[in-house]
Amino acid sequence: MLGTLVTEGFQLTGDPKQAEVVIVNTCGFIEEAKQESINTILEHGHLKKSGTCRVLIAAGCLAQRYQGDLLKELPELDGVVGTGEFGKIAEICRELLAPKKRHKRLWISQPPYLYDELAPRLRLGKQHSAYVKIAEGCNRNCTFCAIPLMRGKQRSRPVESIVAEARQLAAEGVKEINLISQDTINYGVDLGLRQGLVSLLRDLVKVDGLRWIRPFYLYPQQVTDDLLDLYAGEEKIVKYIDMPLQHINDRVLARMHRLGNRTAIESLVDRIRSRIPGVTFRTAFIVGFPGETDAAFTELRTYVEQAEFDRVAVFVYSDEDDTSAAELGDKVEQDIMDDRRNSILSVQEAIAASKGRAKIGSVLDVLIDGRSEETEGVLEGRHEGLAPEIDGVVYIDEDSVDAGCKTSDPASGDFCRVEITDAAGFDLVGRIMTTTAH
């Protein structure tokens, strides 16, 4: 949307108070995200009275899911733009800004928009790290999940389109690409590709200039040895597996309509760890799924203790409209769900702290993200086991730059060899040994 708007002559501002058009890009995934989206719309609705805002738009998944209901419930909205209409955003803004009497307020279509390498793109944030969407939609049927309702069946971008975009990004100085979709392990099945992700990665590693390629959201099925061997053998593919497991109890997994069971999950985790030495494993679980008994939860917590994942995200179950889990009985009370979430998080906090301490003394390649916004004189970076935005960071005292690295000051996007000197929570502290040219 940003790329289209700028190409069509709109000016961007980071200050909503100065904007004539405010677009809230919403999420409709779970209750917490929906509430955050609605609060953001309400917050920005005030700008129509106090600021320069003339047009307030809700775009994205919540818009796609609730369509006209959103307009009825939130009268401050001028337009609702679903996930199929992103490409028309400039046209929509012009229409809503036009002085004539407005008729149309709802832009919804199917299937959801999927960009290609020719779409104008404007990236905010780190210029050396980019997200690349490789597919849209999901063919699976997890009973708790509304994503297929909002994003439709899976549609993958052709390999050539993704590689062309990766080349453009590398030419702009991007060093790290993060591959995203709803079901990355299934990439390409709709194009008739066998092992589509393997083919894609084999082509992406040939793109000059890229240093890290990081696929996200691997479903714990169809993980072939070819894929794991590629991870292990290709320097550019980060040794980082992001695989939401959702639960470990067989009955809960079956009620979630997840493929596989505890035995299959355990053997897959073992296989990944043995085939990719030193891999960082990130996963996510849902607590409080309908019918999750005390015993099923205890089984999950014990598993988290024993499996010692590097990172664990925990979501509290919420009934989502039109999902089959919402119809299930044996709902778990909210305070019990919250306690269960906190319990797993505290188990994981101790594991993460011990894993952080174990890194002290090691020397790692770190991608410098820039100066810390919180602490003066400190740089922030990440080693390959730290994904942008969701994991911790490595803090580096800028003074160590002069002491350790005579060649040049590391700038954002540089890779440095960093010795880890301390660990704090999910973060590490280190000093630069050398800057490497990449």
Ligand code: SF4
């Ligand atoms: S695989 Fe992921 S996106 Fe697809 S239905 Fe399951 S949870 Fe939702």
